[in-house]
Amino acid sequence: MNSLVILLIAAVCLVIGYVFYGGYLVKTWGIDPDRKTPAVEKNDGVDYVPTSKFTVFAHQFSSIAGAGPVQGPILASMFGWVPVLLWLLFGGIFFGAVQDFGSLYASVKNSGKSITLVIEKYIGKTGRRVFTMFCWLFCLLVIAAFTSMCSSTFAPVIADGTSKAAAQTTLYNGASAGSISLLFIAGAIVLGLFLKKTKLKNEAVKAVIAIALVVAMYAIGMHLPIYLSASQWNFVIMAYIFVAALLPMWLLMEPRDYMTTFSMLFMIIGAVVGIFVAHPSMKLNAFNGFAVVNSIGAKQYLFPTLFVTIACGAISGFHSLVSSGTTSKTIRNEKDMKFVGYGAMLLETLVGVISLIVVGAVAKGGLAPANQTPFAIFSSGVAGFFELLGIPNSVANVFMTMCVSALALTTLDSVARLGKMFFQELFRTEAPDSEKSATEKILTNPILATLITLVLGYILCLGGYQNIWALFGSANQMLGAVVLLGIAVFLKATNRKNVMLFPPMIIMIAVTYTAIIQNVIGNVKAFASGQGTFLINGMQLIVAAFLIILGAFVIVMCFKSLARFRRERISETAEA
Numbered sequence: 001m002n003s004l005v006i007l008l009i010a011a012v013c014l015v016i017g018y019v020f021y022g023g024y025l026v027k028t029w030g031i032d033p034d035r036k037t038p039a040v041e042k043n044d045g046v047d048y049v050p051t052s053k054f055t056v057f058a059h060q061f062s063s064i065a066g067a068g069p070v071q072g073p074i075l076a077s078m079f080g081w082v083p084v085l086l087w088l089l090f091g092g093i094f095f096g097a098v099q100d101f102g103s104l105y106a107s108v109k110n111s112g113k114s115i116t117l118v119i120e121k122y123i124g125k126t127g128r129r130v131f132t133m134f135c136w137l138f139c140l141l142v143i144a145a146f147t148s149m150c151s152s153t154f155a156p157v158i159a160d161g162t163s164k165a166a167a168q169t170t171l172y173n174g175a176s177a178g179s180i181s182l183l184f185i186a187g188a189i190v191l192g193l194f195l196k197k198t199k200l201k202n203e204a205v206k207a208v209i210a211i212a213l214v215v216a217m218y219a220i221g222m223h224l225p226i227y228l229s230a231s232q233w234n235f236v237i238m239a240y241i242f243v244a245a246l247l248p249m250w251l252l253m254e255p256r257d258y259m260t261t262f263s264m265l266f267m268i269i270g271a272v273v274g275i276f277v278a279h280p281s282m283k284l285n286a287f288n289g290f291a292v293v294n295s296i297g298a299k300q301y302l303f304p305t306l307f308v309t310i311a312c313g314a315i316s317g318f319h320s321l322v323s324s325g326t327t328s329k330t331i332r333n334e335k336d337m338k339f340v341g342y343g344a345m346l347l348e349t350l351v352g353v354i355s356l357i358v359v360g361a362v363a364k365g366g367l368a369p370a371n372q373t374p375f376a377i378f379s380s381g382v383a384g385f386f387e388l389l390g391i392p393n394s395v396a397n398v399f400m401t402m403c404v405s406a407l408a409l410t411t412l413d414s415v416a417r418l419g420k421m422f423f424q425e426l427f428r429t430e431a432p433d434s435e436k437s438a439t440e441k442i443l444t445n446p447i448l449a450t451l452i453t454l455v456l457g458y459i460l461c462l463g464g465y466q467n468i469w470a471l472f473g474s475a476n477q478m479l480g481a482v483v484l485l486g487i488a489v490f491l492k493a494t495n496r497k498n499v500m501l502f503p504p505m506i507i508m509i510a511v512t513y514t515a516i517i518q519n520v521i522g523n524v525k526a527f528a529s530g531q532g533t534f535l536i537n538g539m540q541l542i543v544a545a546f547l548i549i550l551g552a553f554v555i556v557m558c559f560k561s562l563a564r565f566r567r568e569r570i571s572e573t574a575e576a
Contacts, residue, residue, distance in 0.1 A: 003357045004279040006081075007272065010089060010353040014346045017093035022342040025098065028497050029105060033335040038112030038328065046248040048112060048329045053336035054203055055258055056327060061344040062257035062410040063322045064100070065264060068312025069352040070404065072473075074359045074374035076309040078294055078367065079302055080287035084356050087306060091314030092349030095504040099480055101341035102487040102501070103320035107328035108337060109494075115324040116425060119486045119554075122493050127557040131482065132425050134550040135321060136453070137543060138479055139419035141472045142318060143241070143457030146408040146415075151233035153375065153405045154178035154226075169397075172225055177401040178233065180221030181409060185240060187213045188256035196250060210259050217259075222398055234461065237412065238454055244413035245420045245450045249326065253413055260406050267382065267403045268347075271354045274385020284359065285366035304511040304518075308473040313352025315508065317479025318415070319345065325418045358382060375404050419453035420446060463536045471540050474516040478551050481508035485558040492565045509555065513548070520544050 042048040051059075076084050103115050110118050116135060120128030156174045158167045191213060200206055228236065244252050290302045307314070323341055331337060358381035359368050369377060379400040386396035427443040429436065442448060484505040491498035523541045526532035 001282045002279055003275055003282055003360060006085065006282065006357060006360075007275055007353065010085070010350065013089050013093070014349060017089075017097070018343060018346055021093055022097065022101070022338050025101060025342070025500070026338050028500075029491070030496070031334045031337065033333055035334060037108055037331050037334060039330050039332060042112060042329075045250070047326075049248075049250055049254075050332040051254065051330040052201075052203060052332065053339055055206075055254060056330050056332075056336065057340050057344055058261035059254055059257040059330065060100075060322065060327045060340050061347055062260045062264065062406075063326070063414040064312065064316065064319045064344060065348045065351060065407055065410070068310075068316060069348050070355050070378045070407065071374045072310035072313060073352045073355040074368060074377055076306050077284055077356065077359050077363075078288065078292050078300065079306055081282055081284040081356055081360055082286045083302065083306055084310065085353065087310055088313050088349055088352045088356070091307075091310070092346055092352075095480075095508070096313070096315035096319065096349070097342045097345040098500065098504065099315055099317075099484055099487070100319045100323050100345045101338065102491075103483055104323035104328055104331070104337050104341035106487050106490045107324035108331055108334060110490075112329045113324070114421065114425070115320050115483055115486060116422065118324065118490055119558075122486075122489045123557045123561040127554060127561075129426065130550050130557075131486070131554045132422050134479065134482070134547065134554065136419060136422040136426065137546055137550070138317070138475050139321075139415050139422060139453065140457045140460055141475055141543065142415045143412065143419065143454065144460030144463070145472045146412050147234055147237050147241075147457065148461045148463075149375075150181075150237055150405050150408045150412070151230040153401065153408075154181075154233045155228060155230040157230075169394075171227065173397050173401045175225035175227045176222050176398045177405050178228065178236075179224055179226040180217055180398075180402045181405055182226070182236075182240075183217040183221050184256060184259060184406070185252070187217050188252055188259060191255040191259065192251040195255065206258075207262070210255075211262050214259050214262055218399065218402070221402075222395070234458065237409075238458055240409075241412050241416035242450055242454055245416040246446060249330065253326075253417070254330070256413070257410055260410050263399075263403055263406060264351075267400070268351060268354065270386050270389065270391075271358070271382045274382070274388055275354075275357060277388050278361075278385060280357075280361035282357070282360040283363035283366065284356075284368070288366070304515040307508075307511045308477055308515045310352065311473055311476045311480075313349050313355075315477065315480045315504065317476050317481070317483055318411075320480070320483040321418050322414055325421060326414060354382075379404055416450065416454065419457070420450040423449040423453055460539060463539065471516075471519055471544060474512055474519055475543075475547050477508055478512035478516065478547060481505055481512055482551060482554050482558070484508065485555060489558050489561045489565070492562055492569075495569070512551075516544055516548060520548075 039048050039050040043050060073084050073088065106118050107113055107115065110121065116128055116132045119131050154174045154177060156170050158170060191210060195206065292300055294300050327340060331340065355378055359377050362369055362377060362381055379397065383393070383396035383400045387393055424444045427440055429440060484501050488498040488501045488505065520541060523532065523537040526537045532538065
């Protein structure tokens, strides 16, 4: 099939989903544009800051559009392009966007509380603490996977037999992307201070300034590449996300996400235009069966592998942490929630479809190219589209390498901030500041909470993102299932319809528990054969065990709460 047809089908489905199903959720749950949002009520200039919907959208999209919509569809293409496309569209519209919008909605309606605190309100303190521990462990996995991913992008490993010229080009692309990433941080701080001082409201002028800064960062970074080893980049990235987790949102994260979004939009527009110009044929097989053998010879099954591999773009539990942890505190008006929560997810789904088209254009023998990472496939493929538009190869490749790394970095700074918040919530009590114990004051200190989170994340990242990704995917989807269940409890408790949440919730519970149990079995077999190591297999087993236990506990507590609220509603109806 022609890729242009696939793109048009996807775009039409996503627009219809946004207008009709997104509109249905708004109408069913209720939006009050006259009600003060938490950002307005609690404006503290740090976390709670009323912000324009375009800037909030930029933060949401940049934070959620991590490496997943690139990595997932390309890896899952081993099953064929049809199941990948169907899951992206169906999952994006009815699973992922519902979760993102639902968690944002629940948070805004509950004074900007994170999804963990929303759960506490409706299922109790014990359930909240268990769920918070689950979320914190998940943040460690994200930090580990994405830090390793970024460092390997900035300092790529050169395969044996690679020509000297090709090796130099690859190293230059990574070093330039690393340099641009650091410049983005400086540019973001400058933009944040400028907007704070001038109180600029004109969105067009703000966009022009941001785009000018982006162009300048790229121009300087391409002329001043920074060559560091992967281990050195790990420390640089950790230092950055440590600072990002502590600085006010308006000073670093929001302007950086705003600038990054323009890069992402240019990438998406360029890819779409390139597809229109080249409209390559889909060279992937339509369907390769319910059981396939991957590139390393391991047998993979459509269920649950497809649904775990494709997280971002379909449904990702991490998105709920962003929606309720940071985005909900910047929503200026409730009517912006659909555009930000539902819309950003569908745009990410479009990125996933583009990734599928890119790998389909370069497929060989009906399969993705062997011995190439998903990032390499995506970067080179979209860079090829840019070349068709007259953009020089060197510029196109550096730009795409930067875009890929930016996808991961914008996720990292958000998850570092969230990890800090979850660690603090584990030990925070409701006692007045004057009555808090010394232990609580120490453990809830933002600097210490951030440091502990990042140190443990760094230890996990030493195993490499390839070894973390499978467990990350399972934990991510399990989190999505649990969040959907938590939102269902909130909706039931507030007398709102929640029936639309049960199909995706039940499906994802089945998917994730199957996948994570398979992961446990695989790691046990590795130890039994004498090939297992503690850093890789041992750490995965420990984390997996915690995830299974914690997830099961929260699920049981949520279902008990649902049953209790149902009995209360029946009793109230009978009395009336």
